[in-house]
Amino acid sequence: MSKENRGWTKYKGLDGSLATVLCLPTAIALASKNVQLDVKCTWCLTCNEDAIHVLFLCSFARSVWEDTGVESLIQVLPHDTVFDVLKRVFENGSREQIALIGLFCWSIWNRRNKWVWDRNNISVFGVKSAAISLLDDWKKARQEDHKHSSVRNIATRTWNKPPPGWVKINIDASIFPHINCSGLGSVIRDDTGRFLRARNRKVEAVLHPREAEALSLKEALSWAKDLGFQKCSFETDAKLLVNACKGEHGRSYFHTIVKDCVDYFKHFDQVLVDFVSRSANGVAHVLARATHSMSGSQEWVNTPPTFISDVIILDSI
Numbered sequence: 001m002s003k004e005n006r007g008w009t010k011y012k013g014l015d016g017s018l019a020t021v022l023c024l025p026t027a028i029a030l031a032s033k034n035v036q037l038d039v040k041c042t043w044c045l046t047c048n049e050d051a052i053h054v055l056f057l058c059s060f061a062r063s064v065w066e067d068t069g070v071e072s073l074i075q076v077l078p079h080d081t082v083f084d085v086l087k088r089v090f091e092n093g094s095r096e097q098i099a100l101i102g103l104f105c106w107s108i109w110n111r112r113n114k115w116v117w118d119r120n121n122i123s124v125f126g127v128k129s130a131a132i133s134l135l136d137d138w139k140k141a142r143q144e145d146h147k148h149s150s151v152r153n154i155a156t157r158t159w160n161k162p163p164p165g166w167v168k169i170n171i172d173a174s175i176f177p178h179i180n181c182s183g184l185g186s187v188i189r190d191d192t193g194r195f196l197r198a199r200n201r202k203v204e205a206v207l208h209p210r211e212a213e214a215l216s217l218k219e220a221l222s223w224a225k226d227l228g229f230q231k232c233s234f235e236t237d238a239k240l241l242v243n244a245c246k247g248e249h250g251r252s253y254f255h256t257i258v259k260d261c262v263d264y265f266k267h268f269d270q271v272l273v274d275f276v277s278r279s280a281n282g283v284a285h286v287l288a289r290a291t292h293s294m295s296g297s298q299e300w301v302n303t304p305p306t307f308i309s310d311v312i313i314l315d316s317i
Ligand SMILES: [Zn+2]
Pocket: 041, 042, 043, 044, 045, 046, 047, 053, 058, 059, 060
């Protein structure tokens, strides 16, 4: 296999994260959608704020990349897009270098948002430390996964793509007692890790956590059935819910919802409901939390909302 092809194979598995980085809602990206705003970079105030500027060319980004040990992998040629730069990284970097570069991009973008929205000025050191500490978590999670590969479906700490031909649907719920509400969130990704859809809904009631988790599974099952998916791998960080789906009986409201969930299984060719740790369920968690400041329900198709973009990137590296 040629060097170029090897690079492409590595890169293909991560195209979910690339798609997200390519969709960063920079000032230039928003202006192209007719949003009226100043397109200058809010940090250096000299160049237009597009993704390549924020991540690689801005004076702040340059200071971040200095002395990271991966800066030689990042070459920005005239008229390059972020896609061009990252494609070269994927072709030439090791898996760990690719992960580190992905995490630095995430950390720089996160810092940009903190500056734009809160005027919170995170230092170059802060951005580097955040990325490096995430890399350590990523390495530990990979080692753990390796050690426990035979029981991964009950101990997964990082998000994994479903088998070929399957979709993975992560679900979660949040309770907000102070505003008398609960929130449900779910996200569907395909077997390449690509974002397909996300949905969240605010429920005007303070549900018991286990009931909220069960309700979020029931709604996700109904949603997947209506969309016609036949091989579905559902993941939740609620162990009780998984155990109940596997046959635990009871008369509570929780068990009534679980029974409804189990009734849905017959509409699919294959269904899995697995327990994963919260770190592998981050996107659904953020979706459920986001219902706090909204009403009703929302759905996103093909392009994820910006508030989950960072978590999707982390999942795919
Ligand atoms: Zn700038």
